[in-house]
Amino acid sequence: MTEPCELCASPGGDVVWRDGFCRIVLVDDPDYPGFCRVVLDRHVREMTDLAPADRARLMGAVFATEAVLRDMLGPHKINLASLGNAVPHVHWHVIPRHRDDRHFPKPIWAEPSRPRSAPRATPDRRALAAALEARLA
Amino acid sequence: MTEPCELCASPGGDVVWRDGFCRIVLVDDPDYPGFCRVVLDRHVREMTDLAPADRARLMGAVFATEAVLRDMLGPHKINLASLGNAVPHVHWHVIPRHRDDRHFPKPIWAEPSRPRSAPRATPDRRALAAALEARLA
Numbered sequence: 001m002t003e004p005c006e007l008c009a010s011p012g013g014d015v016v017w018r019d020g021f022c023r024i025v026l027v028d029d030p031d032y033p034g035f036c037r038v039v040l041d042r043h044v045r046e047m048t049d050l051a052p053a054d055r056a057r058l059m060g061a062v063f064a065t066e067a068v069l070r071d072m073l074g075p076h077k078i079n080l081a082s083l084g085n086a087v088p089h090v091h092w093h094v095i096p097r098h099r100d101d102r103h104f105p106k107p108i109w110a111e112p113s114r115p116r117s118a119p120r121a122t123p124d125r126r127a128l129a130a131a132l133e134a135r136l137a
Numbered sequence: 138m139t140e141p142c143e144l145c146a147s148p149g150g151d152v153v154w155r156d157g158f159c160r161i162v163l164v165d166d167p168d169y170p171g172f173c174r175v176v177l178d179r180h181v182r183e184m185t186d187l188a189p190a191d192r193a194r195l196m197g198a199v200f201a202t203e204a205v206l207r208d209m210l211g212p213h214k215i216n217l218a219s220l221g222n223a224v225p226h227v228h229w230h231v232i233p234r235h236r237d238d239r240h241f242p243k244p245i246w247a248e249p250s251r252p253r254s255a256p257r258a259t260p261d262r263r264a265l266a267a268a269l270e271a272r273l274a
Contacts, residue, residue: 046214048207055200056196059196066183066184076222080220081220082217084216085242086242097222107222107244
């Protein structure tokens with residue numbers, strides 16, 4: 001590791017849950033309220049660089065995040081992605097999607113489908129943190 | 138289910154492995170040789186609509202695919218994604234990425250970064266199928 005890694009140096013968002021293995025951060029994206037990332041605390045490049053039990057533990061946090069966002073926001077679809085081309089430190093995007101959001105039905109990394117999303121409620125930060133804790137404790 | 142689902146109606150690619158629970162298909166994308174999808178055989182919308190044991194089983198196939206593609210192609214990074222906005226039937230994209238590929242460092246759904254990827258070898262279909270079988274048997 002010679003390049004500085006931004007997910008080693010900083011949380012990568014507003015931390016709403018953590019357990020010393022991974023953290024769940026709320027992403028500040030006005031088009032995607034509730035967009036969370038699940039970030040492994042350790043610097044590991046690929047999921048298959050983790051032991052199987054650690055892969056399962058991390059996916060448990062990803063699926064808990066998906067479940068909480070479905071409960072709180074009722075999205076049309078959830079998008080999950082582990083990309084890491086720019087920041088090769090394992091992190092999962094958990095993105096609630098709505099039919100009228102800025103890129104639907106395309107992935108959020110594509111060209112926008114419409115000029116702006118309809119205004120949409122942001123999940124209450126404290127309720128989100130409590131719901132994650134209830135599922136992951 | 139009123140709309141026809143293309144992943145219920147067709148395999149969604151060249152099937153290189155299957156076990157009655159899910160299938161692994163090789164995607165025909167000249168920019169991304171080795172791009173595979175892991176498709177659940179049943180029509181299920183979200184990962185959290187599956188029982189935890191089934192989520193783990195499907196992720197086992199996803200991670201086996203990642204491991205095989207890393208072994209065979211040595212990509213710079215693997216991208217994993219379950220999106221399903223257009224086809225809400227659980228399927229995972231497993232995409233080997235290279236620094237000089239068409240979209241790097243952006244996701245493959247973004248605007249291209251360069252006009253065309255450098256020519257790159259496609260994994261041998263029979264060797265890919267055998268390597269998946271060896272990991273998943």
